[in-house]
Amino acid sequence: MPDTALSLTSQDYSLLTDLYQLTMAACYVGEGIAEKRASFELFTRRLPEGFGYMVAMGLAQAIDYLEQFSFTSEQIAALQATGIFANVPDRFWEVLASGRFTGDVWAVPEGTVVFANEPILRIEAPLWQAQIVETCLLNILNYQSLIATKAARMRDIAGSATLLEFGTRRAFGPQASLFAARAALAAGFDATSNVLAAIQLGQKPSGTMAHALVMALAALEGTEDEAFQAFHRYFPGATLLIDTYDAIAAAERLADRAQQEKLSLRAVRLDSGDLVSQSQHIRQLLPNTPIVASGDLDEFEIDRLQTAGAQIDSYGIGTKLVTGKPINGVYKLVEIDGIPVMKASEGKATYPGRKQIFRHLEAGELKGDRLGLITESPSRHEQPLLQPILKQGQRSAPADSLETIADRALTSLHTLPDRIRRIHDPESVSPEISVELERLTEAVKRQGSREQGAGERGG
Structure with a gap:
């Protein structure tokens, strides 16, 4: 061996x-x-x-x-x-x-x-x-x-918001990633992006998309919007990650498409920048579209965002859940x-x-x-x-x-x-x-x- x-x-x-x-x-x-x-x-x-x-x-x-x-x-x-x-x-x-x-x-x-x-x-x-x-x-x-303890604290602070476990890439090894996904779900999280963990636990995995898809398709097929359209061809209505270049500009274009084409959009995701101001602006542009936030979040950051008036419906939590x-x-x-x-x-x-x-x-x-x-x-x-x-x-x-x-x-x-x-x-x-x-x-x-x-x- x-x-x-x-x-x-x-x-x-x-x-x-x-x-x-x-x-x-x-x-x-x-x-x-x-x-x-x-x-x-x-x-x-x-x-x-x-x-x-x-x-x-x-x-x-x-x-x-x-x-x-x-x-x-x-x-x-x-x-x-x-x-x-x-x-x-x-x-x-x-x-x-x-x-x-x-x-x-x-x-x-x-x-x-x-x-x-x-x-x-x-x-x-x-x-x-x-x-x-x-x-x-x-x-x-x-x-x-x-x-489980960290997940329970986050669930307590997040209230009715959806909590998604995104920690596989930062967990302390493959086995730990399965343990982390299970413990998070058992302590109040709604879903995990870990496909193996979800299937073994009889759950449905949940996830969005990465900046790589937007950059690759935009470079090869023309624009960010065409990248979004391509993804929706295979996963209709799927959550779109809109902060690869300019989150507000992307939301404005999606709002225009929604008016013209009756766009079906499950949610949009923000992974960087000022989540408070961006989510508030996007809520005005897309009032009926849930907003997912991710990026080094924990119970303290969720508390800060909520206190500051962020318009966030779901949180994707990874590093600070599975480490510490x-x-x-x-x-x-x-x-x-x-x-x-x-x-x-x-x-x-x-x-x-x-x-x-x-x-x-x-x-x-x-x-x-x-x-x-x-x-x-x-x-x-x-x-x-x-x-x-x-x-x-x-x-x-x-x-x-x-x-x-x-x-x-x-x-x-x-x-x-x-x-x-x-x-x-x-x-x-x-x-x-x-x-x-x-x-x-x-x-x-x-x-x-x-x-x-x-x-x-x-x-």
Whole structure:
């Protein structure tokens, strides 16, 4: 295989992991603890700067990954050929060869709003399995949750305007472009220009045209207007990109044609210049023609345009949707063989034990969250967010449709007070820590201190 071949198939995902996941798994096998039951929780320690909430997304792809988790003989041979595993027991290769994901998964349903330090997914599985899957789960859930959160913020600001996902060319790779399109649609966007993503998701792709077509046809066939006419011969009424040369002049000519020929025109698109003044002028020229705007847009620019009185009906959003500040998701061990554990590092401490998020809603509005142990019960007005998804590697329920997730995202967003939803200086929610979780945390800390002290004395 040439060294440029970096393709990715569903079978490759088991090796799509960091090396230390495999070396730790080999160590677990050697120490005889690989099959001990372990629980890991995935959460973010902090939201990206300027975010008041996060929209959980990517669960469907995470579950697909876990259901297909396995190692082929070719993959095992490739690992052996690295020489890195020369000293591991033969049993390690037997574990990989016969291994499938046999654990349980609890997760927050996709489209649900969550906050920092709230687990959106928990894996309960044999230790070696729960360890190896960390990297891929973080990759899937961190990125889709980021895109979904940004898309939800844009949907909230844009109101009833149409939102189009145009980010494929700026996404972090082909797979990321599919994840971004899905997350955007699930969080409130109306369509994507990514043809593969749209078809795989059962959607209709949406797009316009590029300046290249206008320049090519104008150069070879005479004028910008003839370029527009040529495009309409094959795609009648399609949206026209009118700012290749002079957007206002193009709109004036289209207005004349509309009067003379009863021109059918779905929309016009602007991709540069002063979008406020241009859209206002074009609205006067083409009062019944929707205006699409694109070009480095985000929720802040949409807000600015609307406040300034721009006459824009649709927004095509790419770069600032599919890139940006990452979701700092982490995946931490919280229980091993029934023993609660925690990380005590300064600034990175975690809470021990398997947990549940209890959401307090009254009259459809969020009043707060409580982080407690899985053994606790919800109080009045509370509902538990983490739901069982896989049991012994088998689905507990069918996957949600994209429409169901989008409805959930919209409903969840509307439970938030304005102070959390706003894009400028938003507030956030810190979950209340239950009394039982506080007690367990203190007990595990004391135990850790005793074990550390014993180790120091023994040394």
